[in-house]
Amino acid sequence: WDAKTTAYLFYMKRCVHAPDIRVSEAVDRGYAQSCSCGGTLGDARARAIGASRGALGVAAVLMRASPRVHRTPRYVRVHSGREAACHRSWQSSLAELQTRGSMGPTVATIPRKLVALGAKPSVWLEFTPLAAALRAVNLGQGFPDWEPPAWVAGAAKNAVADLAPETQQYARSRGHPRLLETIADVYGRLRFHGRSLDPNRNVLVTNGASGAIYLAISCLVDDGDEVVVFEPTFDIYMGAVRLAGGIPRCVPLVWRAPPRAKVANEDATEPASCAADWCIDWEALREAIGPRTRVLMLNTPHNPLGKVLTRKELEQLAELVHAHPQVTVVSDEVYENIVFDGREHISFGTLPHMFDRCVSIFSAGKNFSVTGWKIGWMIGPEELIQRFHAAQQFVVFSVCTPMQVAVAECLAEAERRHYFRELAALYQERRDQLVATLRQSGLDPIVPQGGYFVVANFGKLPGFTNQFPAALSALEGGRVPGLEIDDATRHRADYNFARWLSFECGVTPIPLSAFFCERHADRANTLVRFAFCKQSQVLEEVSRRLQRFRDISGR
Template sequence: MWARRATGGTVALARRALLRSAETTGAGVARLSKYVSERSSGFGDTVWTEFTPLALKHKAVNLSQGLPSIPVEDFIIDALRQQAQPGWQHQYSRASGFPRLVEVIADYYSPEYQRTLQPLTDVCITSGATQGLFLFFQTFVNPGDEVVIIEPFYDSYVPQVEMAGGVVKSVTLRPPKADLGRPATSADWVWDPAELEAAFSERTKAVVINTPHNPTGKMFSREELELVARLAQQHDALVLADGVYEMLTYGEEHLQIAALPGMWERTVTLGSAGKAFNLTGWKIGWAIGPQELVQPMQLTQQYIPFCVSTPLQHALASAWEQAIENGFFDRQRRRFLGKRERLMEILNDAGLQPCMPQASYFILADTSNVEFEAPSQAPFARDYDFCRWLTSEIGVAAIPPSCFYTEPNRHLGARFARFCYVKQDDEIEEAARRLPRLAQYQRAATH
């Protein structure tokens, strides 16, 4: 009984802390701003700083952040529990990865890359994939180097490139046209090949390709990846392949750009235990590539975290071996597929126009036929106003996708909201009970 009270108290304390931080963010900043470096002075609060406390404040069903609320499977918990014993697992690990874990990863991915990966030289363990991004940019990007990024994008890309002194050259995926005549899918988000070609120059150091893609759920086609590969080779650029959602695909083949002809030598691919195993709090990721690229990253790694949590690496290695044997990855895909189908149905029934994702665990829904009144506040964008209103008035939290764009292209996300479906069934069903209230706000059809 006490344990339950203590847990509840901890949750309540965390809730109060989040709400208090949302109210006091920025306090004292003006007084201390003279000490902030130029590379950090332009940073503001992220979208998560606003919407997670907002969901708590209004007791909304939180379908915003990609934070799985489904239970972690028992075999993973058991693998972690085994580390709570005396032993060397409580001390420093090898800086670039616990040997057993990098061996498991090398064995698992070798068939995908059509080569035998060398665990000690082709793999580097990172403190989550986000730190893997930082490691790549710090290792390879010099001041003035250009990095091509596809937008919308994971919101860490641009700040991390800029912290390394790089210059972002963005290429935009255009949203599906409203008059497709059929339900849209994430494959309908496409770039202009000419715009992509124009983004490359003699100053291009790297291109970031995120497939499966956040926030659209798009899986880039072979033709699209071959265009990126051709341009990277033509301009002697590196490729950073962000593949954190690769194990969350629904029936379509995930293509590794590093497996295309001539691309292994210039590609680093990132993965994430948070996405693959629903372990976002463990913060374990990995970088895979040729020794010529991974070894410099391993050397840089020594001076950032030095090493990643040793007991968690031990536990992940054990859990991964068991996951292969017990069919975890296929079981998880089937589970998430059911949740995707249910949330698609709920959003459709609520009068929104969801775009079917090929992968990941997010759905972008077109909200343009919803008329609502809400006080506008910074950032001033329709999708921000809609998501604030949806959270406070309807009781369902979503994320405004314009935060995943550069400033000139924020308008392209304005008619959408991003919903996450890796949630407990009762949360999804509670959203199903609340979202029908949107019917009274539907714009009348025009003929």
């Protein structure tokens, strides 16, 4: 690995970061006979390349010199013939570098942590614009389409109308005192079973639950640390782990149906019927936890399956955590009050000796149907909360003050009104409505125990062929604003079914493989996710549109 070859490879992989590039031919006679850069370079090699100032300089020259390289809004892509074009400019670029001795202005490189996110467009960049372009009913994104309760909206109006500085100016970085005190009181009594929570030590208000997740991961995970994540998983977890320099260790939930255990999609002819049948693979979990494990991500009620972990399951998790003192549990509990059929949500931090090993995350957006308010909070031991607070003051400093005041009023009012019982009943009605529609259409829904999503299996349906829709090809190339398609998904059955359903019936779900890592994506090959946090008349329209689906499939 001489300087010339190293610089070239750095240019191809680190500066340009086009993951599809494979350098299979000689880079230069006498310097490399066969070099492969498929996938990603090893960490040690990447660090060595990244440390080379000469490589940076040559990459900068080549970025300007090569006529076949151009920038796109997302990343720099090198067209077919790119290797030859870069090689042709090599000698003159190297000579320029050696003559000048330094480059002067340099081209900015992509930080390694950002590179870890990958350059592929997310599932949302395809299906949200597609649904809008087709005027399809978008059951992909999870946000309520109804107005919040009048008293919730009234709390916001009151807060905005209160012109006092303590309501309209920066709040304390930890959170507005009124909201901190309300959370400590309400959650100490109702969620943590009488535990005394100190509002200034055990509570932190964050920029939504997503902000809390990012904050927790970034403050607990260092380069090379491992995070155990259950699959399918909310995709924001993976992004937070990679941005922190961590390594996700994915443990798929398994579908257990007596008399035999089955993994999702091992046999698409047998439907999964209930989220409770999807269980933790304890053997795989034990293998995943090692000396570098720093965090175990927990999500109950679960997105996207809707599984509510039982006390027995949580106690088994607690035993594992107790045996690994280096592990902290980050417990995402945003659907805490959306549970069905009389089930109980149990916070992991309420188990014996687990409060000091866990941080629990909650959301005003999910509790009050106001996802745009972006108010979340974390509850945990003082040592962790202080760590998160120290970081937050340098990220967002503080969270929207009037909305914090409004949420404080909402939490107190919700208790007086027994509002969360009404909320669970409302969502259970919507769940039952969509589950019935999906069954009538020939799909096999996995009935959720909580949350506001239904996963359905389309594996037994006639009439669907796994192929990329020709009509979608016609929409590519800028015809639909914001539409971006991940080329790696063009042959995935769950993606093509979601595309097909959008075109044929005007209903858009989300393919479930988007919630799995690449290695486990095939486990979701016949599964898609639908959101039922929609008005009843919208779900009735879905039923009417899926009648066409029933006609196509002959049901």
